[in-house]
Amino acid sequence: MTSEISNYIRRHEAAIAPLYKDYSQKLWDLSLSGSEEREKALVEAKERYLKVYNNSEEFRQIRQWKSLHVQTDPIEARQLKLIHDAFVPHQIKEDVLRDIVRRETEIENFFNTFRANFEGSEASDNQLRDVLRNENDITRRRASWEASKQIGREVASQLLELIAIRNREARNLGYPDYYSMMFELQELDEKWVFSLFERLEHLSEPAFSEMKAELDATLKEKYRVTDRENYPWLYSDPFFQEFPAAGASESLDEIFKDPDIEALTRAHYHSIGLDIEDLLRRADLYEREGKSQHAFCLDVDHEGDIRVLCNIRKNERWMSTMLHEFGHAVYDKYNDRSLPFSLRTPAHILTTEAIAMLNGRMSKDPDWLMKIGGLSEGDAKRVGASALKTLRSEMLIFLRWAITLVRFERELYRNSGQNLNSLWWKYVERVQKVTPPSNRDQPDWASKIHLASSPVYYQNYVLGELMASQLLWHIHGKVVRSGSYAGNPEVGQYLVENVFKPGARYDWNTLLKKATGEELNPEHFVRQFVDNN
Incomplete structure (x- = not known):
């Protein structure tokens, strides 16, 4: 047999x-x-x-x-x-x-092809984000935010029909719903994950509340807002999932307005001993009509044909995104080709997200800004404290945003007939502390592409961030034996041998234990970003 x-x-x-x-x-x-x-x-x-x-x-x-x-x-x-x-x-x-x-x-x-109607013209996601990133007029900011939600109205009914079909078929297979089925097939314990997220929400509450109060005061002063409410157009991301550049004492966007972001990405990976020349040649990195407005990495054949899609703008967000997507790409590239086809992939979604996130964080790292970003030691020291504060704030913001989306998505599959528009803003207000717009009854939740294109995926971003912190702790303590990351080829060698080459031969937690000596331990993330003052 x-x-x-x-x-x-x-x-x-x-x-x-x-x-x-x-x-x-x-x-x-x-x-x-x-x-x-x-x-x-x-x-x-x-x-x-x-x-x-x-x-x-x-x-x-x-x-x-x-x-x-x-x-x-x-x-x-x-x-x-x-x-x-x-x-x-x-x-x-x-x-x-x-x-x-x-x-x-x-x-x-x-x-991929939708362009919002903004001020009488079609506007891409990048154009709307540019308004939220740079515009001081609060009325125009609101109009841009509202335009970013137009796609939700267009796709909500189709998405709900698709969810009903997914749920029906999952129940026919003996599962409570599609959401629970996918958790099991992703080798994730749903109760454990939600218990972990509850703990992370509780632990992050004081730090997040303090950070956000300071951020809101800074933004309101900048935009001359006197309202007590913290409406979503106050922030530079339509979902408040990243730290607004306007909230930093030193703008990191200024650092990246002139340099070649492709070249910086190449330099970063070269500095840790990973060659991406072939990956850059196959990539499609710049915005144009009809092209997907997002960013992703695709391993076409598990034989080395790996492609990255981005829509680069010269700002810190796209610098981080490039480092992130090419993190996925090097994971795929340096997999062990002697493995069978079905194992020639990352161990799990969360493990490839961990590598992407670990590298994506570097655009806010003072050491990286000097070694790779080209800042002088004096400039790096000057912006360093602000950069680290921005990184910590962004991790707190992203954690709370991801918990919001994960909770909502589970309820979306458990009971899609409830008032989802109201439920969405209930979670946003409670977890992210963003004020719902008055009298708004729109399917704003449906404007998040992941709910349509990557169902039951978002929990892996949080788990990936936790794993990224655990890997960084191990790299600092056992691999380079310093607080540095960039400029150390030993980093790439460690990742190739301990994370990339094993492919999918182990489940994700076994891989992590083999790579760091322990199973997933959220305390590394908590110490780095939640307890770190």
């Missing part, structure tokens, strides 16, 4: 690899130009790929093998586990699968 399982795994991977590559290529093509022809091609390619996991006879055989607890070597046991988990959500009727693929693609492409 062991040989039968081995032969099946080889056949499965030989069948799935070209289909995955074709699907990934079509996804990339649509992201560059959202035409109807490319949308249709992606739907067809994705359906061909997922139909492999729709085969009920194969799934029955896999379940039988698992129930018999057949002894296989650890690599094949892990492959079979991941193949099984990929089959589970696709044990649905073929026409339902086709319908889900079509709906998901249509919504995602709408996000």
Whole structure:
């Protein structure tokens, strides 16, 4: 029976690899130009790929093998586990699968190509963010924020229909809802994660409240606002998920208004011993009409064809985003190609997010600003305290934002018939301490692309931040034995050998324990950002 399982795994991977590559290529093509022809091609390619996991006879055989607890070597046991988990959500009727693929693609492409109506013209996400980042007139800021939410009205009904279908099929498979099913298939304990998030919310409450009170006072003074309320257009991000540049005593945007952000990204990774020349050549990094307005990394074939999409503007946000996305890319690039196809990926979503976040933080690190950003020692020292304060504030802001979205998304799948518009602002007001706009009854929640394109994903950002702090603690204490990160090739060597090369041969917590000596320990993040005064 062991040989039968081995032969099946080889056949499965030989069948799935070209289909995955074709699907990934079509996804990339649509992201560059959202035409109807490319949308249709992606739907067809994705359906061909997922139909492999729709085969009920194969799934029955896999379940039988698992129930018999057949002894296989650890690599094949892990492959079979991941193949099984990929089959589970696709044990649905073929026409339902086709319908889900079509709906998901249509919504995602709408996000890619939508441009808001602002002041009588079409405006991209970057243009609206520029207003929120730089405009002092509070009326214009409000108009920009409201424009950023227009897409929510356009997609909310389609998204709710898709959620109803996902829930129906998950319940047919024996799960309470789609959300709980995906938690289990991501090897996450839902109760443990939500208990952890409750603790993080409680621990961060004093630090967040103090930081936000100071931030709100600074912004209100700058924009000449006398209201007691803290409306969402006060901030530079439409969801208040990052620290506003206007709230810092030293603007980090000024540092990045002239330098080549591509070159700085290259220099950063070179300094830690990781070459990204090939990754930059395949990347698509600048804004244009019809292109996806977001940022992502895509491993097209698990053979080295890795692509990054960005929409660079010369500011600190895009510097951080480039470091983040190429963190995903180096993880994929330096994977062990001798591993089987299904294990030639990160151990988990949260582990690749951890690497991306660890590197994305560096644009606010004083040592990095001097070594890579090119600041003089005096300038780095001058902006250093402000940069570290900004980083801490941003981590607190992002933590509270992510908890808001994760809580809302669970309720969205548990009971999508409730007043979601009101629920959204209830969580935003309580957790993020942002005042709901008066008499607003709009599906602002639906303007967040992740709810449509990456369902049940956001908890991995928080877990990734926790892992990033744990990795940094280990790197400082055991790898470079100093408080530095950039400029140390030992960092890249450590990450390649201990995080990248193992691929998906271990579950995420086993990988982390092997890499740092302990399973996920949130205290490293708490010490770095919550308790750090």
